[in-house]
Amino acid sequence: MPLIALTGGIASGKSTIAARLAEHGAVVIDADRIVRDVQAPGSPVLARLATEFGAEMIQPDGALDRARLGARVFGDAEALGRLNAIVHPAVKQESQRRFAAALAADPAAVVVYDVPLLVEARVDDPWDLIVVADAPAAVREERLVHDRGLDRAEAQKRIASQVPDDRRREIADVLIDTDGSLEDTLRQTDALWARLRTAASA
Numbered sequence: 001m002p003l004i005a006l007t008g009g010i011a012s013g014k015s016t017i018a019a020r021l022a023e024h025g026a027v028v029i030d031a032d033r034i035v036r037d038v039q040a041p042g043s044p045v046l047a048r049l050a051t052e053f054g055a056e057m058i059q060p061d062g063a064l065d066r067a068r069l070g071a072r073v074f075g076d077a078e079a080l081g082r083l084n085a086i087v088h089p090a091v092k093q094e095s096q097r098r099f100a101a102a103l104a105a106d107p108a109a110v111v112v113y114d115v116p117l118l119v120e121a122r123v124d125d126p127w128d129l130i131v132v133a134d135a136p137a138a139v140r141e142e143r144l145v146h147d148r149g150l151d152r153a154e155a156q157k158r159i160a161s162q163v164p165d166d167r168r169r170e171i172a173d174v175l176i177d178t179d180g181s182l183e184d185t186l187r188q189t190d191a192l193w194a195r196l197r198t199a200a201s202a
């Protein structure tokens, strides 16, 4: 089972690449999805977040107030570090459980882990291949403002909460340039899939 890490800064196009790989047959495991699952109402992670950041971080329906916690941590490195220390171990454990489940279901599966914070949190794991979606920070900032409706200061804080682009490029086995058209990104993704298929049958 090849285990592939797909990383990139916020709004670099990871989801676009992951969706295309899934169409080809890859099993995609999404770290942002796991984050939400381990923070579900009633979870131990959510209880620790309330202790650390205040009960007002929990909404009346029991769910995490994501906008409120985001406003608290992005732009405050110390608070972000405390958030990461609570959430990341649970995400690591759950992701490894999902990799094992994918392997058990199909030993030949190509498993792709869509993970924004690879350099920051998981670079030393035993990946067979590291794929990096790469678009300049200025382009990603525009996408956050125009496509996702973040205000500019918020977008800049999120980008600044992650390592700079060159740190991701340094660890890339495959770099997908996501600064062009969507068709360009899909073409590069198809080429990656062809490479994975060839490696699997060799």
Ligand SMILES: CC(C)(COP(=O)(O)OP(=O)(O)OC[C@H]1O[C@@H](n2cnc3c(N)ncnc32)[C@H](O)[C@@H]1O)[C@@H](O)C(=O)NCCC(=O)NCCS
Pocket: 009, 010, 011, 031, 032, 035, 065, 066, 067, 069, 070, 073, 080, 083, 084, 087, 088, 091, 115, 116, 117, 158, 161, 162
């Ligand atoms: C702070 C929270 C509640 C904000 O939630 P929100 O719904 O606004 O954002 P969402 O979770 O969808 O994340 C969107 C993007 O923000 C970036 N981001 C999220 N968390 C972080 C972080 N701790 N450091 C840097 N960038 C981050 C990623 O690029 C991610 O894809 C949430 O992001 C969170 O709990 N983050 C901590 C867990 C984490 O590190 N997640 C990143 C992947 S493991």
Ligand SMILES: Nc1ncnc2c1ncn2[C@@H]1O[C@H](COP(=O)(O)OP(=O)(O)OP(=O)(O)O)[C@@H](O)[C@H]1O
Pocket: 008, 009, 010, 011, 012, 013, 014, 015, 016, 017, 032, 116, 133, 143, 147, 177, 178, 179, 180, 181, 182, 183, 184, 185
């Ligand atoms: N060449 C391109 N490749 C990929 N995405 C592009 C491209 N041009 C524009 N986009 C747009 O950029 C946005 C990238 O968002 P996407 O959700 O794929 O990024 P992401 O890396 O998964 O973000 P996040 O870290 O927030 O999960 C999408 O709205 C997509 O349509």
